[in-house]
Amino acid sequence: MTAYETVIGLEVHVELATKSKIFCSCENGSDAEPNTHVCPACCGMPGMLPVANRQVVNLGMTAGMMLNCDINRTTTFDKKSYYYPDLPASYQTTQWFAPVAVNGCVTIDTPNGPKDIRIKQIHMEEDAGKLVHDNLTFTTLVDFNRTSVPLIEIVSQPDLRNADEVEAYLERLRTLLRFAKVSSARMEKGTMRADVNLSVRPAGSDELGVRTEMKNMASIAAIRRAIEYETARHIDAIENGTEELVQETRGWNDDAGQSFSMRTKETAGDYRYFPDPNIMPVVIDDEWYDRIRASLPELPEAKRERYMTEVGLSDYDADMLVQSRAFCDCFEGAVEAGAAPKDAANWIITNCAGVLNKRGMTSDELPVPGNALGQLIALVNDGKLSSANGKRLLETLFDLSETEEGIPDDVAALADAEGLLNSSDTGALEAVVAAVIAADPETAQAYRDGREKALNPLFGACMKELKGKCDTQVLRELLISELMKS
Amino acid sequence: MSENTLFIAENPNGKPADASLVVGLGDLVLTPDMPTSAGSKMLAGFKSLFPARVAERLQAAGHHIAGKVNIGEFGFDFLGETSWFGPVTNGSGSLTTAAAQLLAATSVDAVVGLDVNGTEARAAALAGQVHVKPTYGCVSRFGTVAIACSGETVDITARSAETAQRILDALAGHDDADGTSLPESECARVTSDGFDQAATAGEVFAAPVAHVKVARGLADTADDDTKRLLDAALDALRAEGVAVSDTAPATDELLKVASTAWNILMCAELCNNVNRFEGMKYGYQAEKCQSIDELYTRSRTEAFGALTKTAILYGSEVLAADNYDRCYDKALRIRRLVSDAIANELAGSATSGEAAGQTAIILPACAKRSYSCDDVEANPYLVFDENRFTAPAAISGLPAVVAGGVQVIGAPFSDVALLRLGDVLASAVSAGKEA
């Protein structure tokens, strides 16, 4: 029996995390109410001219550098013509002749050790709109919020051999792109989508088999199933002649667990690419190139290493932090603001993660700057803020991050204004302690008689009276000394 | 639709008492208060949500927009003959454009449009009017219906060079909404003020035209009347002390193929730009279609005219993957060669000879002195051949001025110098007529 090898190349579309669209000033926010982030330009009305968004080029270059590509110092935009109701101008502006980045490489871990997956190119382009089919009325509506949302397409060489490698590659891309803040790269949100090019050949052969392309795969699980299905279908066709394999584009029906033919090479469109004369070639000079190069983040594995050896975190803490660029930024900011690394890591991994989880947010969405967290930790450690009120303050910071004003620079002042700080008025504290002891002489006597647990209800009564706003250590000491006095 | 439609819509707001000039807008220039049909059934009655930048600038300068001027479908035909609203003829029955006829027969002072393929330059040459196609990038194309973006510019037709200059002064300026718009300091060079300052500073582009070169081979493809007109213009220039010589033969050969290359580029861009008119979102929509493909096909088949369909098919063919290298890419190379050849002809003579000044190339603007409706009916694709006189300026982005029936092409930003030369040409011709 012949052994077969699956040969896979991926085209990964990633939505760029820019404020505005690629050629107009509409907000980049495709989850909004349909057709609210639209203008005459991204609706394909006559008269509008494209003006290229520089931030898109910045992110395209960043992605290229993160994936070890060569950057084309002169990069151009080209027009790709086809008709579809989701494409309002009947052409898509993309990069065909001189993409922003070429000849890159991404290293993945495999059971046989590290493996390099070559990147053919990365090009920038605009997304199309979204068709919404209504099966009750048999109508189709178009949402243009997504038209002209900036994308990059990352095209790999056919270097992947199985679903595990594909998954490792996609996860690596996701980590690198998130760390560089190029994209949220979330398949479940549609900000990362993959086309899978697959062929099968006898193991050891140098020739490629007939290739089929499965478009717009939206989850790693679906990709795994599709790769298994297609591999089996190809082998079956080769071995048993069940069907003739043709080069074609196929769709994947995840519910049915089957791929289906969409269009063959013969019927594939000729896109009539040509350079867009309205967009001047983008020339990347040394200053621009160096600025982007200098802005690249430290890679997660380098951070992990540094957190353990230089900062002294446990490998668990380091692993937890490097899963998210936002965690790392917050951690490093908090330490810079004076927090002990262990404290900062704990607050992020336990408390911040807890709030994120409660609010249905991802770790990349942590909105608290490190400096604010550092101040919060200092307040708690200095006994100015109880641990419980520290958590309340953290929630307040999350709330404020969603407001116009945002999180203030002075967190202590905020805690004070919110009435969360411990009372520093020792006279008031003494009065409360005296009142609590006077109100419950039996329990007080029990403590004096040696029942240590009797302290707890007295302490609790004080805390209730003080509404939690006190340094618990100070309260405990004062309560004991007052009890022993009388 | 009526015979000799000059305005497809007139300004509903009336003319303010203090307006300086009365200006018509070619029908590729978008206006929110009047329809923009682009001369096509496809866009009949279409109203833009926003005005073209040039419309805003005209109004800001105190000029009055009289209405929308009839043009040929998508503005690239010979003399407006393909308009959905019908062709226009002048008093003697010759074919002309609505813009030229408005200037000849009404009190409109100027028409501002989009020069895709030299249509108004030809009409102005036939009617003895002044036409300017400014240096590419000096006037914003924002808000014009894009047809052949790499070469088209906003253009001005007027009865005199002085009026054309006043309009250009109002229109020129940088626009962030047009990615091909030049910086403000460069746009200002084509205005009277910017030009005069540059002249004082001794900048070459602001020197008067002291030398004209005739592309003799290309000029000789015109008829005898046209050649006589050109010779008369040359005599008038010599009398003013302008030196006259011929371009290098190699330049002449390149200028002759400029039209072939421009037809490829123009049709390819037109094909792509009018793809958006597919009957779905706005404009003409075919009725009772059973599928989206039928809707696209029938809407376009029913709404586009024959010349547009020819251009779409031709453009689609030159961009096909199998033809790209030998058609479109070659046309891009010819564009570069033509531009370089013209630049060589125009360079280096600014301070040479007895009369210090800059050089321009002089050419006819069309091959005959008049065209009948029969001429274009007999050969509807006449424009793809007889645009050979306007294609060099379109393909190179250089400024060109028509006056006194002939055309002068100059170096970048020589617009004002060309218009001043045009003044000489125009008065020479009118003096010749009186004599």
Ligand SMILES: [Zn+2]
């Ligand atoms: Zn928009």
